[in-house]
Amino acid sequence: MKRLLVVAPHPDDETLGAGGTIIKLANEGYEVAVLTVSGHLPPLYDRADYEVTLAEAKNAFSMLGVSKSWFLEIPATMIGDQPVGVLNRKIVQVINDFEPEIVLCPFPDRHIDHRIVFESVMVSCRPVGSGRCVKMLASYETLSETHWNAPNIEANFTPNWVVDITDQIEKKISALNCYESQIPHFPGARSLEAAKSLAMFRGTQAGFSYGEAFQIIRKSS
Template identity: 55%
Template sequence: MSNDTLRMLVIAPHPDDEILGVGGTMSRFASKGGEVTVLTVAAHMPPLYTEEIHQQTVAEAHKAHKLVGVKESIFLDKPAVLLSQIPVPEFNQSIFEVVRKIKPDILLIPYYDRHIDHRLIFDAAMVAGRPVGIGKNIKVLAAYETLSETHWNAPHLEPNFTPNWCVDITDYIDTKIEAMQCYESQLHSYPMPRSLEALKALALFRGSQAGMGYAEGFHLLRMTMAPEALF
């Protein structure tokens, strides 16, 4: 189904999270005429990283985004792992302003997992996505998983990611893998979670849970439109 009037906003804590969690879904959505925007909140920048690494990850992101059909890439350049030092109202407002600008129909956000940056961004995105004001325009609000961080939770003490919505990316798994290969600075060899083998294996497993070839799993938080209308 044509979705040329629909806008998707993917909020990524760091460069590569958007491909790990939503690469196939973005590619499928864009291929059907939807507009995809990626907001990358934190950056690998000084004082914990060099400016060279910062610029490399931004360049990698642009290359990956082009492959999956992203229309606009926005970078807030907040310091990675140091988001907790930013006053909450100020941080929340920075996320809200982008949501207000894009006016997304679909808002995909990081799951509340082990990484402190992911938790803070989840909180800020939930504030921006409340079903009042600009949030009333959001027809789908869902959280995605990020290989490594989402699965390193403390069992029974922290939230466990259990998808209640899967998107079939069988026709887009190769594009997702190719996009992830753009992130040379972030890729590792198997058995590290952020490896191409693990990425494809997770998509295969999520597919098996939903009767699909390959899939991306989401924790659906709010939906006011039929899923088939997205694609």
């Protein structure tokens, strides 16, 4: 069985960035897993806030077709407090256990957690040891954060792979709607309307009605 692993810095990033692709590949017979690195935990949030987002994530996963998930429970914005080697080992362990053929990770955008997770995934997916199983590594965009980078000063998201999610867009939006505590009303940058509009824009760039864009980092046959 082919396997897809999506690494999400926070609950909802996986659906925002790759929800349609998750649905599509799950329907094509892929086993799909999500690794959520951090969450709304003390000291910035109450534990009750985390439990809400955890329940929302599990509901979204069920709609997306995710069959396996891990939650590392590192406090949001504090992933950088983890020793680099410790964080890398945690991600490598998941790759060892799941052996994904495709890994999708966040683009290193404005959010510090996204940048740190990107760096760790890059190390964990090197084509040596357990990383040899990964045939394609790509980054996804996350509404608001990816688009708030400083153009030409920081890295710009430049997609070179667009997945046609025309048949999956409505279910993606429904899964995103599971995150009631996280998704703002329009014109919020992460609103349902904004997510659908981005999918329409990315789709029309590639001749589809709706699409999800990725930047391929490495691909091997």
